Amino acid sequence: MASSNPTRKSTIYDVAKATGSSTATVSMVLNGTWARYRIREETANRILDAAQKLGYAVNMKARGLRLSRSGLAGMILPHYRNRFFAALAETFEVEARGRGLCPMVVGTQRDPTVEVSVTQTLLSQRVELLFIAGVRNPTPLNELCAAAGVPCINLDLPGDGAPSVVSDNRKGARAITDVLIEKLLAGGHTPDELILLGGVAGEYATEMRIAGFRDAFEARGLSPARDAIECCGYNAAAAKRALAKRYTTLGRLPAGLLLNSITAFEGIVQFTATLPLEAWKSAVVGCFDWDPFAAYLPFDVTMLRQDVETIISEAFRLAESYDPKDRSLILVPTGLGKMFEEAEQTKEFDR
Incomplete structure:
Protein backbone atom coordinates (compact mmCIF):
# COMPACT_ATOMS: atom_id res chain seq x y z
CA MET A 1 0.00 0.00 0.00
CA ALA A 2 3.03 2.29 0.44
CA SER A 3 3.60 4.90 -2.27
CA SER A 4 5.74 3.67 -5.20
CA ASN A 5 7.52 7.03 -5.21
CA PRO A 6 9.49 7.30 -1.93
CA THR A 7 10.08 11.05 -2.40
CA ARG A 8 6.38 11.87 -2.82
CA LYS A 9 4.35 12.55 0.32
CA SER A 10 1.00 10.83 0.62
CA THR A 11 -2.13 12.97 0.52
CA ILE A 12 -5.72 12.53 1.67
CA TYR A 13 -6.55 11.57 -1.90
CA ASP A 14 -4.23 8.57 -1.59
CA VAL A 15 -5.87 7.60 1.69
CA ALA A 16 -9.33 8.02 0.17
CA LYS A 17 -8.42 5.82 -2.78
CA ALA A 18 -6.87 3.13 -0.56
CA THR A 19 -9.92 2.91 1.69
CA GLY A 20 -12.70 3.52 -0.82
CA SER A 21 -13.82 6.55 1.18
CA SER A 22 -14.62 10.07 0.09
CA THR A 23 -12.01 12.76 0.58
CA ALA A 24 -14.50 14.56 2.85
CA THR A 25 -14.73 11.51 5.11
CA VAL A 26 -10.95 11.12 5.20
CA SER A 27 -10.56 14.82 6.02
CA MET A 28 -13.02 14.60 8.92
CA VAL A 29 -11.23 11.57 10.34
CA LEU A 30 -7.81 13.16 10.07
CA ASN A 31 -8.89 16.47 11.59
CA GLY A 32 -10.64 14.79 14.50
CA THR A 33 -14.27 15.71 13.72
CA TRP A 34 -15.39 12.24 12.60
CA ALA A 35 -17.48 11.48 15.68
CA ARG A 36 -19.33 14.79 15.39
CA TYR A 37 -20.44 13.83 11.88
CA ARG A 38 -21.43 10.31 12.97
CA ILE A 39 -18.76 8.53 11.00
CA ARG A 40 -18.46 4.99 12.31
CA GLU A 41 -15.48 4.27 14.56
CA GLU A 42 -14.65 1.22 12.43
CA THR A 43 -14.36 3.48 9.38
CA ALA A 44 -12.24 6.01 11.28
CA ASN A 45 -9.86 3.28 12.44
CA ARG A 46 -9.58 1.86 8.91
CA ILE A 47 -8.73 5.30 7.52
CA LEU A 48 -6.17 5.99 10.24
CA ASP A 49 -4.52 2.61 9.71
CA ALA A 50 -4.30 3.25 5.98
CA ALA A 51 -2.90 6.73 6.54
CA GLN A 52 -0.13 5.35 8.74
CA LYS A 53 0.75 2.61 6.22
CA LEU A 54 0.93 5.19 3.45
CA GLY A 55 3.31 7.32 5.52
CA TYR A 56 0.76 10.07 6.09
CA ALA A 57 1.78 11.71 9.42
CA VAL A 58 -1.08 10.89 11.77
CA ASN A 59 -1.39 12.70 15.09
CA MET A 60 -3.65 10.34 17.02
CA LYS A 61 -4.79 12.91 19.53
CA ALA A 62 -5.52 15.71 17.07
CA ARG A 63 -7.42 13.36 14.77
CA GLY A 64 -9.70 12.03 17.41
CA LEU A 65 -8.95 8.31 17.40
CA ARG A 66 -9.56 8.26 21.14
CA LEU A 67 -12.94 9.96 21.27
CA SER A 68 -14.50 6.68 22.43
CA ARG A 69 -13.25 4.96 25.59
CA SER A 70 -11.47 1.62 25.60
CA GLY A 71 -11.74 1.20 29.36
CA PRO A 163 5.69 13.92 34.52
CA SER A 164 7.34 11.57 37.03
CA VAL A 165 6.48 10.26 40.48
CA VAL A 166 9.38 8.71 42.38
CA SER A 167 10.46 7.93 45.93
CA ASP A 168 12.59 10.57 47.63
CA ASN A 169 15.67 8.38 47.35
CA ARG A 170 18.12 10.94 48.69
CA LYS A 171 16.29 11.78 51.91
CA GLY A 172 15.42 8.13 52.43
CA ALA A 173 19.03 7.04 52.05
CA ARG A 174 20.17 9.70 54.47
CA ALA A 175 17.58 8.63 57.04
CA ILE A 176 18.53 4.94 56.98
CA THR A 177 22.26 5.77 56.92
CA ASP A 178 21.77 7.89 60.05
CA VAL A 179 20.13 4.95 61.80
CA LEU A 180 22.92 2.56 60.82
CA ILE A 181 25.66 4.98 61.92
CA GLU A 182 23.98 5.32 65.32
CA LYS A 183 23.82 1.54 65.65
CA LEU A 184 27.48 1.21 64.71
CA LEU A 185 28.47 3.79 67.32
CA ALA A 186 26.35 2.07 69.95
CA GLY A 187 28.15 -1.19 69.16
CA GLY A 188 31.58 0.36 69.53
CA HIS A 189 32.32 0.63 65.80
CA THR A 190 33.28 3.67 63.73
CA PRO A 191 31.00 5.05 60.98
CA ASP A 192 33.64 4.50 58.30
CA GLU A 193 33.01 0.75 58.66
CA LEU A 194 29.64 1.20 56.91
CA ILE A 195 29.54 0.23 53.22
CA LEU A 196 26.89 0.67 50.51
CA LEU A 197 26.45 -2.21 48.03
CA GLY A 198 24.31 -2.52 44.93
CA GLY A 199 22.71 -0.36 42.27
CA VAL A 200 23.88 0.88 38.88
CA ALA A 201 26.34 3.77 38.57
CA GLY A 202 24.82 6.72 36.73
CA GLU A 203 21.23 5.60 37.30
CA TYR A 204 18.99 8.18 38.99
CA ALA A 205 17.89 6.09 41.98
CA THR A 206 21.39 4.81 42.71
CA GLU A 207 22.96 8.27 42.42
CA MET A 208 20.35 9.77 44.75
CA ARG A 209 20.90 7.01 47.29
CA ILE A 210 24.65 7.49 47.13
CA ALA A 211 24.12 11.23 47.66
CA GLY A 212 21.91 10.55 50.69
CA PHE A 213 24.50 8.14 52.07
CA ARG A 214 27.16 10.85 51.77
CA ASP A 215 24.81 13.47 53.23
CA ALA A 216 24.49 11.48 56.46
CA PHE A 217 28.27 11.39 56.87
CA GLU A 218 28.73 15.04 55.91
CA ALA A 219 26.16 16.15 58.49
CA ARG A 220 28.44 14.64 61.14
CA GLY A 221 31.58 16.19 59.67
CA LEU A 222 32.69 12.75 58.46
CA SER A 223 33.42 10.99 55.18
CA PRO A 224 32.70 7.36 54.24
CA ALA A 225 35.66 5.08 53.58
CA ARG A 226 37.29 5.40 50.16
CA ASP A 227 35.93 2.01 49.06
CA ALA A 228 32.62 2.28 50.95
CA ILE A 229 30.45 2.47 47.81
CA GLU A 230 30.27 -0.41 45.35
CA CYS A 231 27.70 -0.36 42.54
CA CYS A 232 27.45 -4.07 41.76
CA GLY A 233 24.01 -3.95 40.11
CA TYR A 234 20.56 -5.16 41.08
CA ASN A 235 21.54 -8.77 41.23
CA ALA A 236 21.69 -11.19 44.15
CA ALA A 237 24.62 -13.16 42.74
CA ALA A 238 26.68 -10.01 42.14
CA ALA A 239 26.03 -8.74 45.67
CA LYS A 240 26.97 -12.14 47.08
CA ARG A 241 30.27 -12.07 45.17
CA ALA A 242 31.00 -8.50 46.26
CA LEU A 243 30.50 -9.33 49.93
CA ALA A 244 32.46 -12.58 49.65
CA LYS A 245 35.42 -10.60 48.27
CA ARG A 246 35.28 -8.11 51.12
CA TYR A 247 34.96 -10.93 53.64
CA THR A 248 38.11 -12.54 52.24
CA THR A 249 40.00 -9.23 52.32
CA LEU A 250 38.92 -8.26 55.86
CA GLY A 251 38.85 -11.75 57.31
CA ARG A 252 35.36 -10.92 58.59
CA LEU A 253 32.14 -9.22 57.55
CA PRO A 254 32.07 -5.42 57.40
CA ALA A 255 30.55 -4.09 60.62
CA GLY A 256 27.85 -2.24 58.69
CA LEU A 257 26.11 -2.96 55.39
CA LEU A 258 23.55 -0.87 53.50
CA LEU A 259 22.04 -2.64 50.46
CA ASN A 260 20.71 -0.62 47.55
CA SER A 261 17.83 -3.01 46.83
CA ILE A 262 16.04 -6.10 48.08
CA THR A 263 17.71 -8.24 45.41
CA ALA A 264 21.15 -7.18 46.63
CA PHE A 265 19.93 -7.95 50.15
CA GLU A 266 19.03 -11.47 49.02
CA GLY A 267 22.62 -11.99 47.90
CA ILE A 268 23.91 -10.88 51.29
CA VAL A 269 21.58 -13.30 53.06
CA GLN A 270 22.73 -16.12 50.78
CA PHE A 271 26.37 -15.43 51.67
CA THR A 272 25.89 -14.98 55.42
CA ALA A 273 23.91 -18.23 55.55
CA THR A 274 27.17 -20.04 54.76
CA LEU A 275 28.93 -18.53 57.79
CA PRO A 276 28.84 -19.56 61.46
CA LEU A 277 26.56 -17.57 63.76
CA GLU A 278 29.46 -15.74 65.37
CA ALA A 279 30.51 -14.27 62.02
CA TRP A 280 27.36 -12.24 61.43
CA LYS A 281 25.38 -11.96 64.67
CA SER A 282 26.81 -8.47 65.42
CA ALA A 283 26.47 -7.11 61.86
CA VAL A 284 24.42 -3.95 61.36
CA VAL A 285 22.45 -4.24 58.10
CA GLY A 286 20.09 -1.90 56.23
CA CYS A 287 18.20 -2.13 52.95
CA PHE A 288 16.56 0.42 50.66
CA ASP A 289 13.49 -1.77 50.22
CA TRP A 290 11.15 -3.60 52.51
CA ASP A 291 10.15 -7.21 53.11
CA PRO A 292 8.54 -8.41 56.36
CA PHE A 293 10.33 -11.77 56.23
CA ALA A 294 13.59 -10.00 57.07
CA ALA A 295 12.25 -9.55 60.60
CA TYR A 296 12.94 -13.24 61.19
CA LEU A 297 16.63 -13.07 60.29
CA PRO A 298 19.04 -13.65 63.17
CA PHE A 299 20.91 -10.36 62.69
CA ASP A 300 19.94 -6.71 63.04
CA VAL A 301 18.08 -5.37 59.98
CA THR A 302 16.69 -1.91 59.26
CA MET A 303 14.59 -1.48 56.12
CA LEU A 304 13.29 1.53 54.26
CA ARG A 305 9.76 1.27 52.95
CA GLN A 306 8.68 3.09 49.80
CA ASP A 307 5.14 4.52 49.84
CA VAL A 308 3.56 2.62 46.96
CA GLU A 309 0.05 3.81 47.70
CA THR A 310 1.01 7.48 47.45
CA ILE A 311 3.10 6.90 44.31
CA ILE A 312 0.14 5.33 42.49
CA SER A 313 -2.33 7.89 43.86
CA GLU A 314 -0.18 10.78 42.65
CA ALA A 315 0.27 9.12 39.27
CA PHE A 316 -3.48 8.80 38.74
CA ARG A 317 -3.97 12.41 39.84
CA LEU A 318 -1.50 13.55 37.17
CA ALA A 319 -3.05 11.28 34.52
CA GLU A 320 -6.56 12.51 35.24
CA SER A 321 -5.55 16.17 34.86
CA TYR A 322 -2.96 15.46 32.20
CA ASP A 323 -1.07 18.32 30.62
CA PRO A 324 1.12 17.22 27.67
CA LYS A 325 3.60 19.96 28.58
CA ASP A 326 3.92 18.87 32.21
CA ARG A 327 7.40 17.61 33.16
CA SER A 328 7.03 17.86 36.93
CA LEU A 329 8.93 15.58 39.30
CA ILE A 330 7.04 14.56 42.42
CA LEU A 331 9.13 13.13 45.27
CA VAL A 332 7.27 10.80 47.62
CA PRO A 333 8.74 10.44 51.16
CA THR A 334 9.89 7.03 52.34
CA GLY A 335 9.63 5.58 55.83
CA LEU A 336 11.58 3.24 58.07
CA GLY A 337 9.57 0.00 58.27
CA LYS A 338 8.43 -1.14 61.69
CA MET A 339 9.37 -4.62 60.72
CA PHE A 340 9.14 -6.57 63.94
CA GLU A 341 5.81 -4.98 64.81
CA GLU A 342 4.41 -5.89 61.39
CA ALA A 343 5.78 -9.41 61.66
CA GLU A 344 3.96 -9.85 64.95
CA GLN A 345 0.75 -8.59 63.36
CA THR A 346 1.22 -11.11 60.55
CA LYS A 347 1.64 -13.93 63.04
CA GLU A 348 -1.53 -12.84 64.88
CA PHE A 349 -3.42 -12.79 61.59
CA ASP A 350 -2.21 -16.27 60.68
CA ARG A 351 -3.44 -17.63 63.98
Whole structure:
Protein backbone atom coordinates (compact mmCIF):
# COMPACT_ATOMS: atom_id res chain seq x y z
CA MET A 1 0.00 0.00 0.00
CA ALA A 2 3.03 2.29 0.44
CA SER A 3 3.60 4.90 -2.27
CA SER A 4 5.74 3.67 -5.20
CA ASN A 5 7.52 7.03 -5.21
CA PRO A 6 9.49 7.30 -1.93
CA THR A 7 10.08 11.05 -2.40
CA ARG A 8 6.38 11.87 -2.82
CA LYS A 9 4.35 12.55 0.32
CA SER A 10 1.00 10.83 0.62
CA THR A 11 -2.13 12.97 0.52
CA ILE A 12 -5.72 12.53 1.67
CA TYR A 13 -6.55 11.57 -1.90
CA ASP A 14 -4.23 8.57 -1.59
CA VAL A 15 -5.87 7.60 1.69
CA ALA A 16 -9.33 8.02 0.17
CA LYS A 17 -8.42 5.82 -2.78
CA ALA A 18 -6.87 3.13 -0.56
CA THR A 19 -9.92 2.91 1.69
CA GLY A 20 -12.70 3.52 -0.82
CA SER A 21 -13.82 6.55 1.18
CA SER A 22 -14.62 10.07 0.09
CA THR A 23 -12.01 12.76 0.58
CA ALA A 24 -14.50 14.56 2.85
CA THR A 25 -14.73 11.51 5.11
CA VAL A 26 -10.95 11.12 5.20
CA SER A 27 -10.56 14.82 6.02
CA MET A 28 -13.02 14.60 8.92
CA VAL A 29 -11.23 11.57 10.34
CA LEU A 30 -7.81 13.16 10.07
CA ASN A 31 -8.89 16.47 11.59
CA GLY A 32 -10.64 14.79 14.50
CA THR A 33 -14.27 15.71 13.72
CA TRP A 34 -15.39 12.24 12.60
CA ALA A 35 -17.48 11.48 15.68
CA ARG A 36 -19.33 14.79 15.39
CA TYR A 37 -20.44 13.83 11.88
CA ARG A 38 -21.43 10.31 12.97
CA ILE A 39 -18.76 8.53 11.00
CA ARG A 40 -18.46 4.99 12.31
CA GLU A 41 -15.48 4.27 14.56
CA GLU A 42 -14.65 1.22 12.43
CA THR A 43 -14.36 3.48 9.38
CA ALA A 44 -12.24 6.01 11.28
CA ASN A 45 -9.86 3.28 12.44
CA ARG A 46 -9.58 1.86 8.91
CA ILE A 47 -8.73 5.30 7.52
CA LEU A 48 -6.17 5.99 10.24
CA ASP A 49 -4.52 2.61 9.71
CA ALA A 50 -4.30 3.25 5.98
CA ALA A 51 -2.90 6.73 6.54
CA GLN A 52 -0.13 5.35 8.74
CA LYS A 53 0.75 2.61 6.22
CA LEU A 54 0.93 5.19 3.45
CA GLY A 55 3.31 7.32 5.52
CA TYR A 56 0.76 10.07 6.09
CA ALA A 57 1.78 11.71 9.42
CA VAL A 58 -1.08 10.89 11.77
CA ASN A 59 -1.39 12.70 15.09
CA MET A 60 -3.65 10.34 17.02
CA LYS A 61 -4.79 12.91 19.53
CA ALA A 62 -5.52 15.71 17.07
CA ARG A 63 -7.42 13.36 14.77
CA GLY A 64 -9.70 12.03 17.41
CA LEU A 65 -8.95 8.31 17.40
CA ARG A 66 -9.56 8.26 21.14
CA LEU A 67 -12.94 9.96 21.27
CA SER A 68 -14.50 6.68 22.43
CA ARG A 69 -13.25 4.96 25.59
CA SER A 70 -11.47 1.62 25.60
CA GLY A 71 -11.74 1.20 29.36
CA LEU A 72 -8.12 -0.05 29.54
CA ALA A 73 -5.29 1.24 31.74
CA GLY A 74 -1.73 0.07 31.10
CA MET A 75 1.40 -0.32 33.18
CA ILE A 76 4.84 -1.64 32.30
CA LEU A 77 7.42 -2.55 34.93
CA PRO A 78 10.70 -4.47 34.96
CA HIS A 79 9.50 -7.58 36.81
CA TYR A 80 7.53 -8.86 39.80
CA ARG A 81 10.49 -10.33 41.67
CA ASN A 82 10.56 -7.87 44.53
CA ARG A 83 7.83 -6.64 46.82
CA PHE A 84 8.11 -3.04 45.60
CA PHE A 85 7.29 -3.73 41.94
CA ALA A 86 4.70 -6.35 42.88
CA ALA A 87 3.05 -3.83 45.20
CA LEU A 88 3.11 -1.16 42.48
CA ALA A 89 1.31 -3.54 40.12
CA GLU A 90 -1.25 -4.65 42.71
CA THR A 91 -2.01 -1.11 43.87
CA PHE A 92 -2.28 0.08 40.27
CA GLU A 93 -4.79 -2.69 39.53
CA VAL A 94 -6.92 -1.81 42.56
CA GLU A 95 -6.92 1.91 41.76
CA ALA A 96 -7.65 1.33 38.06
CA ARG A 97 -10.64 -0.91 38.83
CA GLY A 98 -11.88 1.65 41.31
CA ARG A 99 -12.01 4.10 38.41
CA GLY A 100 -13.92 1.72 36.17
CA LEU A 101 -10.84 0.76 34.15
CA CYS A 102 -9.47 -2.67 33.29
CA PRO A 103 -5.75 -2.84 34.22
CA MET A 104 -3.14 -4.38 31.91
CA VAL A 105 0.30 -4.91 33.54
CA VAL A 106 3.32 -6.25 31.62
CA GLY A 107 6.85 -7.07 32.82
CA THR A 108 9.66 -6.13 30.42
CA GLN A 109 12.81 -7.42 32.21
CA ARG A 110 14.52 -4.02 31.72
CA ASP A 111 14.98 -4.79 28.01
CA PRO A 112 14.63 -1.53 25.99
CA THR A 113 13.48 -3.42 22.89
CA VAL A 114 10.76 -5.18 24.85
CA GLU A 115 9.77 -1.90 26.51
CA VAL A 116 9.18 -0.27 23.13
CA SER A 117 7.35 -3.30 21.72
CA VAL A 118 5.06 -3.60 24.74
CA THR A 119 4.31 0.11 24.72
CA GLN A 120 3.37 -0.03 21.04
CA THR A 121 1.12 -3.04 21.68
CA LEU A 122 -0.64 -1.38 24.62
CA LEU A 123 -1.17 1.79 22.59
CA SER A 124 -2.59 -0.27 19.72
CA GLN A 125 -5.10 -1.63 22.23
CA ARG A 126 -5.98 2.01 22.95
CA VAL A 127 -5.15 2.15 26.63
CA GLU A 128 -6.47 5.35 28.17
CA LEU A 129 -3.30 5.93 30.19
CA LEU A 130 0.09 4.27 30.64
CA PHE A 131 2.26 4.13 33.76
CA ILE A 132 5.94 3.45 32.97
CA ALA A 133 7.70 2.03 36.04
CA GLY A 134 11.40 1.36 36.56
CA VAL A 135 12.49 2.17 32.98
CA ARG A 136 15.99 3.67 32.88
CA ASN A 137 15.31 5.66 29.71
CA PRO A 138 11.57 6.24 29.37
CA THR A 139 11.90 9.06 26.81
CA PRO A 140 11.24 6.87 23.71
CA LEU A 141 8.15 5.46 25.41
CA ASN A 142 6.97 8.93 26.43
CA GLU A 143 7.31 10.00 22.80
CA LEU A 144 5.21 7.07 21.59
CA CYS A 145 2.50 7.97 24.09
CA ALA A 146 2.62 11.65 23.11
CA ALA A 147 2.18 10.74 19.43
CA ALA A 148 -0.85 8.64 20.34
CA GLY A 149 -2.30 11.32 22.61
CA VAL A 150 -2.18 8.96 25.60
CA PRO A 151 -1.35 10.33 29.08
CA CYS A 152 1.74 8.63 30.49
CA ILE A 153 3.44 8.94 33.87
CA ASN A 154 6.95 7.76 34.77
CA LEU A 155 7.19 5.91 38.10
CA ASP A 156 10.24 4.96 40.22
CA LEU A 157 12.73 6.35 37.69
CA PRO A 158 12.06 9.81 36.18
CA GLY A 159 12.24 10.93 32.54
CA ASP A 160 12.29 14.14 30.53
CA GLY A 161 9.30 13.33 28.33
CA ALA A 162 6.47 13.15 30.88
CA PRO A 163 5.69 13.92 34.52
CA SER A 164 7.34 11.57 37.03
CA VAL A 165 6.48 10.26 40.48
CA VAL A 166 9.38 8.71 42.38
CA SER A 167 10.46 7.93 45.93
CA ASP A 168 12.59 10.57 47.63
CA ASN A 169 15.67 8.38 47.35
CA ARG A 170 18.12 10.94 48.69
CA LYS A 171 16.29 11.78 51.91
CA GLY A 172 15.42 8.13 52.43
CA ALA A 173 19.03 7.04 52.05
CA ARG A 174 20.17 9.70 54.47
CA ALA A 175 17.58 8.63 57.04
CA ILE A 176 18.53 4.94 56.98
CA THR A 177 22.26 5.77 56.92
CA ASP A 178 21.77 7.89 60.05
CA VAL A 179 20.13 4.95 61.80
CA LEU A 180 22.92 2.56 60.82
CA ILE A 181 25.66 4.98 61.92
CA GLU A 182 23.98 5.32 65.32
CA LYS A 183 23.82 1.54 65.65
CA LEU A 184 27.48 1.21 64.71
CA LEU A 185 28.47 3.79 67.32
CA ALA A 186 26.35 2.07 69.95
CA GLY A 187 28.15 -1.19 69.16
CA GLY A 188 31.58 0.36 69.53
CA HIS A 189 32.32 0.63 65.80
CA THR A 190 33.28 3.67 63.73
CA PRO A 191 31.00 5.05 60.98
CA ASP A 192 33.64 4.50 58.30
CA GLU A 193 33.01 0.75 58.66
CA LEU A 194 29.64 1.20 56.91
CA ILE A 195 29.54 0.23 53.22
CA LEU A 196 26.89 0.67 50.51
CA LEU A 197 26.45 -2.21 48.03
CA GLY A 198 24.31 -2.52 44.93
CA GLY A 199 22.71 -0.36 42.27
CA VAL A 200 23.88 0.88 38.88
CA ALA A 201 26.34 3.77 38.57
CA GLY A 202 24.82 6.72 36.73
CA GLU A 203 21.23 5.60 37.30
CA TYR A 204 18.99 8.18 38.99
CA ALA A 205 17.89 6.09 41.98
CA THR A 206 21.39 4.81 42.71
CA GLU A 207 22.96 8.27 42.42
CA MET A 208 20.35 9.77 44.75
CA ARG A 209 20.90 7.01 47.29
CA ILE A 210 24.65 7.49 47.13
CA ALA A 211 24.12 11.23 47.66
CA GLY A 212 21.91 10.55 50.69
CA PHE A 213 24.50 8.14 52.07
CA ARG A 214 27.16 10.85 51.77
CA ASP A 215 24.81 13.47 53.23
CA ALA A 216 24.49 11.48 56.46
CA PHE A 217 28.27 11.39 56.87
CA GLU A 218 28.73 15.04 55.91
CA ALA A 219 26.16 16.15 58.49
CA ARG A 220 28.44 14.64 61.14
CA GLY A 221 31.58 16.19 59.67
CA LEU A 222 32.69 12.75 58.46
CA SER A 223 33.42 10.99 55.18
CA PRO A 224 32.70 7.36 54.24
CA ALA A 225 35.66 5.08 53.58
CA ARG A 226 37.29 5.40 50.16
CA ASP A 227 35.93 2.01 49.06
CA ALA A 228 32.62 2.28 50.95
CA ILE A 229 30.45 2.47 47.81
CA GLU A 230 30.27 -0.41 45.35
CA CYS A 231 27.70 -0.36 42.54
CA CYS A 232 27.45 -4.07 41.76
CA GLY A 233 24.01 -3.95 40.11
CA TYR A 234 20.56 -5.16 41.08
CA ASN A 235 21.54 -8.77 41.23
CA ALA A 236 21.69 -11.19 44.15
CA ALA A 237 24.62 -13.16 42.74
CA ALA A 238 26.68 -10.01 42.14
CA ALA A 239 26.03 -8.74 45.67
CA LYS A 240 26.97 -12.14 47.08
CA ARG A 241 30.27 -12.07 45.17
CA ALA A 242 31.00 -8.50 46.26
CA LEU A 243 30.50 -9.33 49.93
CA ALA A 244 32.46 -12.58 49.65
CA LYS A 245 35.42 -10.60 48.27
CA ARG A 246 35.28 -8.11 51.12
CA TYR A 247 34.96 -10.93 53.64
CA THR A 248 38.11 -12.54 52.24
CA THR A 249 40.00 -9.23 52.32
CA LEU A 250 38.92 -8.26 55.86
CA GLY A 251 38.85 -11.75 57.31
CA ARG A 252 35.36 -10.92 58.59
CA LEU A 253 32.14 -9.22 57.55
CA PRO A 254 32.07 -5.42 57.40
CA ALA A 255 30.55 -4.09 60.62
CA GLY A 256 27.85 -2.24 58.69
CA LEU A 257 26.11 -2.96 55.39
CA LEU A 258 23.55 -0.87 53.50
CA LEU A 259 22.04 -2.64 50.46
CA ASN A 260 20.71 -0.62 47.55
CA SER A 261 17.83 -3.01 46.83
CA ILE A 262 16.04 -6.10 48.08
CA THR A 263 17.71 -8.24 45.41
CA ALA A 264 21.15 -7.18 46.63
CA PHE A 265 19.93 -7.95 50.15
CA GLU A 266 19.03 -11.47 49.02
CA GLY A 267 22.62 -11.99 47.90
CA ILE A 268 23.91 -10.88 51.29
CA VAL A 269 21.58 -13.30 53.06
CA GLN A 270 22.73 -16.12 50.78
CA PHE A 271 26.37 -15.43 51.67
CA THR A 272 25.89 -14.98 55.42
CA ALA A 273 23.91 -18.23 55.55
CA THR A 274 27.17 -20.04 54.76
CA LEU A 275 28.93 -18.53 57.79
CA PRO A 276 28.84 -19.56 61.46
CA LEU A 277 26.56 -17.57 63.76
CA GLU A 278 29.46 -15.74 65.37
CA ALA A 279 30.51 -14.27 62.02
CA TRP A 280 27.36 -12.24 61.43
CA LYS A 281 25.38 -11.96 64.67
CA SER A 282 26.81 -8.47 65.42
CA ALA A 283 26.47 -7.11 61.86
CA VAL A 284 24.42 -3.95 61.36
CA VAL A 285 22.45 -4.24 58.10
CA GLY A 286 20.09 -1.90 56.23
CA CYS A 287 18.20 -2.13 52.95
CA PHE A 288 16.56 0.42 50.66
CA ASP A 289 13.49 -1.77 50.22
CA TRP A 290 11.15 -3.60 52.51
CA ASP A 291 10.15 -7.21 53.11
CA PRO A 292 8.54 -8.41 56.36
CA PHE A 293 10.33 -11.77 56.23
CA ALA A 294 13.59 -10.00 57.07
CA ALA A 295 12.25 -9.55 60.60
CA TYR A 296 12.94 -13.24 61.19
CA LEU A 297 16.63 -13.07 60.29
CA PRO A 298 19.04 -13.65 63.17
CA PHE A 299 20.91 -10.36 62.69
CA ASP A 300 19.94 -6.71 63.04
CA VAL A 301 18.08 -5.37 59.98
CA THR A 302 16.69 -1.91 59.26
CA MET A 303 14.59 -1.48 56.12
CA LEU A 304 13.29 1.53 54.26
CA ARG A 305 9.76 1.27 52.95
CA GLN A 306 8.68 3.09 49.80
CA ASP A 307 5.14 4.52 49.84
CA VAL A 308 3.56 2.62 46.96
CA GLU A 309 0.05 3.81 47.70
CA THR A 310 1.01 7.48 47.45
CA ILE A 311 3.10 6.90 44.31
CA ILE A 312 0.14 5.33 42.49
CA SER A 313 -2.33 7.89 43.86
CA GLU A 314 -0.18 10.78 42.65
CA ALA A 315 0.27 9.12 39.27
CA PHE A 316 -3.48 8.80 38.74
CA ARG A 317 -3.97 12.41 39.84
CA LEU A 318 -1.50 13.55 37.17
CA ALA A 319 -3.05 11.28 34.52
CA GLU A 320 -6.56 12.51 35.24
CA SER A 321 -5.55 16.17 34.86
CA TYR A 322 -2.96 15.46 32.20
CA ASP A 323 -1.07 18.32 30.62
CA PRO A 324 1.12 17.22 27.67
CA LYS A 325 3.60 19.96 28.58
CA ASP A 326 3.92 18.87 32.21
CA ARG A 327 7.40 17.61 33.16
CA SER A 328 7.03 17.86 36.93
CA LEU A 329 8.93 15.58 39.30
CA ILE A 330 7.04 14.56 42.42
CA LEU A 331 9.13 13.13 45.27
CA VAL A 332 7.27 10.80 47.62
CA PRO A 333 8.74 10.44 51.16
CA THR A 334 9.89 7.03 52.34
CA GLY A 335 9.63 5.58 55.83
CA LEU A 336 11.58 3.24 58.07
CA GLY A 337 9.57 0.00 58.27
CA LYS A 338 8.43 -1.14 61.69
CA MET A 339 9.37 -4.62 60.72
CA PHE A 340 9.14 -6.57 63.94
CA GLU A 341 5.81 -4.98 64.81
CA GLU A 342 4.41 -5.89 61.39
CA ALA A 343 5.78 -9.41 61.66
CA GLU A 344 3.96 -9.85 64.95
CA GLN A 345 0.75 -8.59 63.36
CA THR A 346 1.22 -11.11 60.55
CA LYS A 347 1.64 -13.93 63.04
CA GLU A 348 -1.53 -12.84 64.88
CA PHE A 349 -3.42 -12.79 61.59
CA ASP A 350 -2.21 -16.27 60.68
CA ARG A 351 -3.44 -17.63 63.98
